[in-house]
Amino acid sequence: MDPDLQARPPAPSSDRQEPHRRRQLATVVDVARLAGVSTATVDRVLNQRPGVRPVTVERVLKAAAEIGYVLDAALPAGALKPMRLAFLLPAGSNRFLTGLGRLIVESRERLASFNIRPRLDHIDGFNPELLAQALRSIGREVDGIAFMAIEHPTVREAVDWLAERGVPTVTLISDIANTRRVAYVGLDNRAAGRTAGQLVARFIGPRPAKVAMIAGSLSYRAHEEREMGFLHLFHELYPAIQVVGLREGHDEEARNYRQTKMLLAQHPDLAGIYNIGGGPEGIARALKEAGRQREVVFVGHGLTPETRRLLVDGVMDVVLTQNPQAALMDCVSIFTNLRAGRAPTEGTARPNIEIVLRENLP
Numbered sequence: 001m002d003p004d005l006q007a008r009p010p011a012p013s014s015d016r017q018e019p020h021r022r023r024q025l026a027t028v029v030d031v032a033r034l035a036g037v038s039t040a041t042v043d044r045v046l047n048q049r050p051g052v053r054p055v056t057v058e059r060v061l062k063a064a065a066e067i068g069y070v071l072d073a074a075l076p077a078g079a080l081k082p083m084r085l086a087f088l089l090p091a092g093s094n095r096f097l098t099g100l101g102r103l104i105v106e107s108r109e110r111l112a113s114f115n116i117r118p119r120l121d122h123i124d125g126f127n128p129e130l131l132a133q134a135l136r137s138i139g140r141e142v143d144g145i146a147f148m149a150i151e152h153p154t155v156r157e158a159v160d161w162l163a164e165r166g167v168p169t170v171t172l173i174s175d176i177a178n179t180r181r182v183a184y185v186g187l188d189n190r191a192a193g194r195t196a197g198q199l200v201a202r203f204i205g206p207r208p209a210k211v212a213m214i215a216g217s218l219s220y221r222a223h224e225e226r227e228m229g230f231l232h233l234f235h236e237l238y239p240a241i242q243v244v245g246l247r248e249g250h251d252e253e254a255r256n257y258r259q260t261k262m263l264l265a266q267h268p269d270l271a272g273i274y275n276i277g278g279g280p281e282g283i284a285r286a287l288k289e290a291g292r293q294r295e296v297v298f299v300g301h302g303l304t305p306e307t308r309r310l311l312v313d314g315v316m317d318v319v320l321t322q323n324p325q326a327a328l329m330d331c332v333s334i335f336t337n338l339r340a341g342r343a344p345t346e347g348t349a350r351p352n353i354e355i356v357l358r359e360n361l362p
């Protein structure tokens with residue numbers, strides 16, 4: 001049994017009818033009732049102690065905000081000043097990142113009740129100079145930054161410049177090497193690439209075949225690592241399947257459409273496509289126009305309303321994804337740990353690679 005769900009207090013009753021009275025008298029017991037967890041779990045969350053899953057932390061914070069529970073009294077001494085956190089994401093049409101940004105905005109009120117003031121900023125997703133400038137500029141205004149990194153010297157310099165000034169950074173979804181960032185929140189992307197390769201190979205079966213990859217941009221370490229994992233898997237285990245090339249689509253539907261059209265024209269016997277980044281609708285459109293949507297194995301990343309529809313339609317076969325809410329709360333936990341003098345990743349865990357098919361859609 002989930003320990004967070006043990007020893008639940010009785011369900012709430014008529015006090016839901018008296019919002020003003022509840023705001024004045026709200027207690028830890030009230031928060032526990034509304035969140036559906038034990039008072040011990042609420043105590044751990046409010047006092048920023050480890051051992052509570054991110055999704056449970058989020059539920060407790062939501063309950064506390066809803067009934068107006070005052071959290072400042074439960075914060076450690078010296079932590080009463082709101083912690084200003086910036087989330088810096090690439091602008092563009094990547095639906096998973098758009099959904100993550102929306103989640104950050106929607107969580108502002110809940111996180112504010114936990115003495116955290118989040119903000120969301122965007123930059124051109126493939127411009128390292130703009131990313132480095134944004135890091136330096138935003139870093140003057142906040143207490144920490146979570147951002148999707150680009151592998152580039154200017155970005156590494158900006159991260160280290162922030163560290164020297166006491167502004168910690170957390171890389172989100174895509175990491176960066178040889179910097180003083182404090183933690184990475186995201187998938188093991190090499191393992192994700194190998195997982196995609198294994199799925200494509202098993203769908204194709206034991207026969208010679210050709211498969212291709214479409215990336216957003218290899219300036220993202222996440223995309224580069226997924227490519228490496230995918231390639232190595234076929235080299236090691238499925239030498240009869242040929243990987244015919246890698247194309248960049250910059251997460252754009254129109255560009256992915258053109259890239260897929262060219263791949264199908266050059267390789268009429270293409271048996272599989274691995275979409276490393278966003279823009280799956282373009283790939284799906286090209287496959288449908290060629291009448292190949294039932295023949296070409298199509299694996300991609302990020303469960304969104306769009307990829308969900310493609311799974312239901314049978315155009316996509318598999319979506320590899322991660323829980324965006326858990327990623328957000330892990331970032332918050334890391335910065336909270338730093339403020340409290342704990343190890344950055346205490347109480348957090350590397351997210352699992354979730355494999356979603358039409359038959360197990362959540």
